[in-house]
Amino acid sequence: MSEPTIHPVILCGGSGTRLWPRSRKAKPKPFLPLVGDRTLFEATLDRWLDEDHFAEPVIVAGSAHIEHIAEQAGEDATVIVEPAAKNTAPAIGLAAALLPKDSIMLVCPSDHHIADSASFTAAARAAAKLAAEDWMVAFGIAPDRPETGYGYIRTGEKIEGGNRVDRFVEKPDRATAERFLAEGGHAWNGGIFAFRAGAFMDELEQHRPAMAEAVRKAVAGGRYEGQQFHPAAEPFADISGESVDYAVMENTTRAAVVPADMGWSDIGNWEALRDARPGDEAGNRTSGQVELVECRNVLVETDGPRVSVIGLDDVIVVVDGDEVLVTSAAGAQLVGKLSGAANQ
Amino acid sequence: MSEPTIHPVILCGGSGTRLWPRSRKAKPKPFLPLVGDRTLFEATLDRWLDEDHFAEPVIVAGSAHIEHIAEQAGEDATVIVEPAAKNTAPAIGLAAALLPKDSIMLVCPSDHHIADSASFTAAARAAAKLAAEDWMVAFGIAPDRPETGYGYIRTGEKIEGGNRVDRFVEKPDRATAERFLAEGGHAWNGGIFAFRAGAFMDELEQHRPAMAEAVRKAVAGGRYEGQQFHPAAEPFADISGESVDYAVMENTTRAAVVPADMGWSDIGNWEALRDARPGDEAGNRTSGQVELVECRNVLVETDGPRVSVIGLDDVIVVVDGDEVLVTSAAGAQLVGKLSGAANQ
Numbered sequence: 183m184s185e186p187t188i189h190p191v192i193l194c195g196g197s198g199t200r201l202w203p204r205s206r207k208a209k210p211k212p213f214l215p216l217v218g219d220r221t222l223f224e225a226t227l228d229r230w231l232d233e234d235h236f237a238e239p240v241i242v243a244g245s246a247h248i249e250h251i252a253e254q255a256g257e258d259a260t261v262i263v264e265p266a267a268k269n270t271a272p273a274i275g276l277a278a279a280l281l282p283k284d285s286i287m288l289v290c291p292s293d294h295h296i297a298d299s300a301s302f303t304a305a306a307r308a309a310a311k312l313a314a315e316d317w318m319v320a321f322g323i324a325p326d327r328p329e330t331g332y333g334y335i336r337t338g339e340k341i342e343g344g345n346r347v348d349r350f351v352e353k354p355d356r357a358t359a360e361r362f363l364a365e366g367g368h369a370w371n372g373g374i375f376a377f378r379a380g381a382f383m384d385e386l387e388q389h390r391p392a393m394a395e396a397v398r399k400a401v402a403g404g405r406y407e408g409q410q411f412h413p414a415a416e417p418f419a420d421i422s423g424e425s426v427d428y429a430v431m432e433n434t435t436r437a438a439v440v441p442a443d444m445g446w447s448d449i450g451n452w453e454a455l456r457d458a459r460p461g462d463e464a465g466n467r468t469s470g471q472v473e474l475v476e477c478r479n480v481l482v483e484t485d486g487p488r489v490s491v492i493g494l495d496d497v498i499v500v501v502d503g504d505e506v507l508v509t510s511a512a513g514a515q516l517v518g519k520l521s522g523a524a525n526q
Numbered sequence: 527m528s529e530p531t532i533h534p535v536i537l538c539g540g541s542g543t544r545l546w547p548r549s550r551k552a553k554p555k556p557f558l559p560l561v562g563d564r565t566l567f568e569a570t571l572d573r574w575l576d577e578d579h580f581a582e583p584v585i586v587a588g589s590a591h592i593e594h595i596a597e598q599a600g601e602d603a604t605v606i607v608e609p610a611a612k613n614t615a616p617a618i619g620l621a622a623a624l625l626p627k628d629s630i631m632l633v634c635p636s637d638h639h640i641a642d643s644a645s646f647t648a649a650a651r652a653a654a655k656l657a658a659e660d661w662m663v664a665f666g667i668a669p670d671r672p673e674t675g676y677g678y679i680r681t682g683e684k685i686e687g688g689n690r691v692d693r694f695v696e697k698p699d700r701a702t703a704e705r706f707l708a709e710g711g712h713a714w715n716g717g718i719f720a721f722r723a724g725a726f727m728d729e730l731e732q733h734r735p736a737m738a739e740a741v742r743k744a745v746a747g748g749r750y751e752g753q754q755f756h757p758a759a760e761p762f763a764d765i766s767g768e769s770v771d772y773a774v775m776e777n778t779t780r781a782a783v784v785p786a787d788m789g790w791s792d793i794g795n796w797e798a799l800r801d802a803r804p805g806d807e808a809g810n811r812t813s814g815q816v817e818l819v820e821c822r823n824v825l826v827e828t829d830g831p832r833v834s835v836i837g838l839d840d841v842i843v844v845v846d847g848d849e850v851l852v853t854s855a856a857g858a859q860l861v862g863k864l865s866g867a868a869n870q
Contacts, residue, residue, distance in 0.1 A: 475860055489850040490547075490864045493857025497838070501850055506833040506843070508852055513837025516819055520834045 186286040187237050188310045188376075190230045191277045193270060194223070194243035194251065194292040200451040200515065202523035203505035204483075212293040213250040216449060217458050222293045224254050229290075229299055235307060240281070241292075242273045248410070258409055265400065265415035271429035272421050274377070275386055275397035276413055280404075283380030286310045289426075290374050295458045297445025305442035309376035312343050317438040318385060318431060319376040320347065322369025324443035328359035331450055331515065333371040333427065335439050347437035350427060369439060372446055375426065382430070389433040396421045452498045452507075452514040456481035470501075479511070530630040530658045531581050532650060532720075534574045535621045537614060538567070538587035538595065538636040544795040544859065546867035547849035548827075556637040557594040560793060561802050566637045568598050573634075573643055579651060584625070585636075586617045592754070602753055609744065609759035614717070615773035616765050619730055619741035620757055624748075627724030630654045633770075634718050639802045641789025649786035653720035656687050661782040662729060662775060663720040664691065666713025668787035672703035675794055675859070677715040677771065679783050691781035694771060713783060716790055719770065726774070733777040740765045796842045796851075796858040800825035814845070823855070 198211025205211040212223040220228065230236040241261045243251055251261055262276050274289050281287065288306050296302045309319040322335045322345075330353055338348035350371060354362065362368035386394040396417045403414030431437050447458045459467045459481070466477055470484035475492045482489050484501035491499060496511040505522055517523055542555025549555040556567040564572065574580040585605045587595055595605055606620050618633055625631065632650050640646045653663040666679045666689075674697055682692035694715060698706065706712035730738040740761040747758030775781050791802045803811045803825070810821055814828035819836045826833050828845035835843060840855040849866055861867055 473865055475864065476857060484850070487845070487848045487850050488866060489852065490861075490866055491852045492860050492864070493854035494841070494852065497841075497852070499850070499852050501831070504831045506828070506831050506845055506850060508833065508835045508838065508841070508843050510837035513820060516836050517834075520819065520836070521817055522832060522834055 185235070185307065186310050186314045188235055188288045188306060189237045189281055189285045189379075190239035191274065191287045191289045192223075192226055192239050192241045192292045193273055193289065194241060194247045195267065195270065195273065196291065196293050198293065199518040199523045199526075201449070201455065202517055202520065202526075203502040203507055204500060206502075207246075207526040209250065210247075211449070212247075213254060216455055217295050221254055222295060222449065223251070225295070226290060226292050227255055229296065229302055232303060235303065235310075237285075240277050242277055243292075260409050260411070262411045262413065265413055265418040267423070268418065268421050269423035270373070270426040271386070271390065271424045272393060272397055272418065274375075274382065274426050275393065276401060278377065278379040278382040278386070279397050279401040280411060281379040283378070283383075285379045286313050286376060287379055287382070288313075288374070288376050291448070293449060294372065294374075295445075295447045295449050297458075298443075301442065301444035305440050305444065306376070308343050308440045312341075312438050312440065313376035313378050313381070316378055316381040317341075317344075317436050318382070318434045319344065319438045319440060320431060321372050321374035321442040322439040323372040323446045324441060325363055325368065325370050328356060328363045329370065330354060330356055330359050332448070334359075334362055334368045335371050337367050337369065337439055341438060344438045344440040347431070347439050350432050350437075369441065370446075371427065372442070372448065374442070375431070376440075385430050385434050385436075390424070390429045393421050393424070393429065451517060452481065452500065452509065453511040454514075456498060456511065529579070529651065530654050532579055532632045532654045533581045533625055533629045533723075534583035535618065535631045535633045536567075536570055536583050536585045536636045537617055537633065538585060538591045539611065539614065539617065540635065540637050542637065543862040543867045543870075545793070545799065546861055546864065546870075547846040547851055548844055550846075551590075551870040553594065554591075555793070556591075557598060560799055561639050565598060566639060566793065567595070569639070570634060570636050571599055573640065573646055576647060579647065579654075581629075584621050586621055587636075604753050604755070606755045606757065609757055609762040611767070612762065612765050613767035614770040615730070615734065615768045616737060616741055616762065618719075618721070618726065618770050619737065620745060622721065622723040622726040622730075623741050623745040624755060625723040627722070627727075629723045630657050630720060631723055631726070632718070632720050635792070637793065638716065638718075639789075639791045639793050641802075642787075645786065645788035649784050649788065650720070652687050652784045656685075656782050656784065657720035657722050657725070660722055660725040661685075661688075661780050662726070662778045663688065663782045663784060664775060665716050665718035665786045666783040667716040667790045668785060669707055669712065669714050672700060672707045673714065674698060674700055674703050676792070678703075678706055678712045679715050681711050681713065681783055685782060688782045688784040691775070691783050694776050694781075713785065714790075715771065716786070716792065718786075719775075720784075729774050729778050729780075734768070734773045737765050737768070737773065795861060796825065796844065796853065797855040798858075800842060800855065 198205035334351040336348040338346035399417035400413035465479035471488040500507040542549035678695040680692040682690035743761035744757035809823035815832040
């Protein structure tokens with residue numbers, strides 16, 4: 183079988199409130215240069231530049247993001263403008279219903295970091311082959327720590343090019359995560375999937391028929407404005423928001439997983455962002471005018487005022503305009519609950 | 527013997543670089559409201575309001591401080607303007623040479639915090655009685671922790687109204703400080719002294735004759751401008767700067783100490799300032815727009831931007847204009863070495 187062309191589908195959904203105050207409602211996480219000089223969204227686009235394997239990407243985004251997308255992807259990018267934010271299953275459904283049935287979709291968040299592009303491409307090609315055989319394919323990220331912030335995939339029997347999924351596991355507690363790491367056979371669910379468009383719609387029809395119908399109607403009643411596709415709002419309005427994990431992956435009998443060891447991070451909070459950036463010999467990361475004395479493993483960034491830090495380990499300091507955040511690395515997961523982050 | 531009137535002599539000397547960035551060269555530590563609504567200098571003046579015991583204070587200060595003094599003490603305050611900064615012995619000498627010989631001087635820094643004014647007044651009256659008998663009297667602050675940042679006074683034999691000083695001890699290491707605290711018989715040297723003006727000049731003459739002569743000449747050649755006294759600059763220029771501890775207290779045979787348990791702090795760094803302020807039930811102190819989550823014993827103050835802090839203990843965060851300081855409480859002693867503090 184010849185190798186299928188892959189249609190990247192980029193989901194621009196997350197608000198990134200846990201990266202407040204750098205990530206703000208007006209300019210959220212995907213559109214910021216958080217690791218290196220390229221924004222996470224730009225770096226995501228860069229992964230598809232290999233025309234031997236990848237078609238032009240399709241971007242699924244809310245109207246609030248359109249301006250940033252045009253600025254960073256160009257006016258000619260193909261964008262499906264979600265009539266409402268309904269989580270990942272309907273968003274992927276819109277792309278699946280719009281693309282030709284035999285298109286192989288590779289669904290990727292717009293705001294993850296992947297250090298090793300070659301490994302990503304290799305995993306994408308493996309996933310695409312399985313998707314062409316109508317497997318619903320998840321990337322299984324090789325875990326390197328007992329992370330409690332991600333869902334896990336327990337791998338099942340070997341199949342040609344990957345494994346069946348034995349089951350999806352919700353975010354575990356620490357002890358369970360440590361057991362997974364010790365036992366092996368568990369991978370992180372990174373939210374990256376491959377589907378044949380028609381097969382995805384068939385599965386959605388089977389497990390969430392109302393959602394599938396609404397998505398089809400929204401696409402059938404939609405219209406193009408240049409390269410922007412606007413699905414009809416009315417049928418989409420009645421859909422319950424649901425993740426692709428719940429709506430499809432946990433219900434299908436054809437869930438598969440391909441291994442991916444590619445320096446992946448969801449940059450889900452400031453601690454993860456710190457870890458995704460290269461540090462100096464003391465593990466410190468700084469950006470802007472910063473002086474450190476007797477610090478280890480700190481991340482300090484400022485867009486203006488000088489920041490001087492003394493005697494701290496594993497602390498994150500962020501100065502952004504009229505907001506200053508100081509958090510322990512462990513406390514970074516609580517940032518989204520701060521009133522500054524919650525009341526934007 | 528009737529109780530002597532006390533002439534307060536306030537030394538405005540310190541630069542307060544360890545309280546950077548709040549304390550800046552342009553507006554240093556004494557002139558800031560660091561504890562409560564009054565500045566440390568204003569609070570120092572407030573201690574002398576009891577006219578039964580205290581005469582109008584004499585302030586000894588460098589020319590850089592005159593404007594702040596006029597603003598906070600009024601234009602009518604008596605100020606001796608130091609021709610050059612020469613440490614405490616010459617500064618006290620200027621006041622001693624200017625005041626009538628039988629004046630009882632109570633020498634106080636302008637930038638300390640004293641929570642218990644009544645105990646201060648009581649100690650001042652006890653010290654004044656001893657000074658009237660030509661003792662060189664130091665306040666011995668009751669220690670409540672094994673502090674390594676202060677000099678200590680080892681108390682000697684009991685005399686009427688106090689004790690002889692057995693010896694002055696330089697800043698000890700931690701083990702020595704712990705031993706002092708366990709043994710008793712040691713007090714902190716808080717830099718507060720009482721002298722009869724003439725007796726002080728006699729001691730200075732005996733132990734530092736060149737300094738005494740220069741001070742006398744500077745006063746003899748000085749001139750008043752309103753309430754400001756400007757000693758002659760030339761004789762003062764040749765003096766070696768030296769503390770009153772080295773020049774007089776460690777050499778005199780008549781050093782005495784009066785006990786003082788009065789909630790004293792030299793507010794010597796951010797940790798000391800934190801401890802001098804009342805905290806909430808978690809030991810946190812905040813000023814300005816601050817949100818804390820899971821913090822204990824933090825001091826957070828900001829003059830503008832909101833500061834959000836998560837998951838930290840014993841950390842100090844100060845936002846002042848174009849500078850942000852974040853330090854562990856233990857690291858606070860290093861603040862003066864930061865390039866922001868050192869290169870003002």
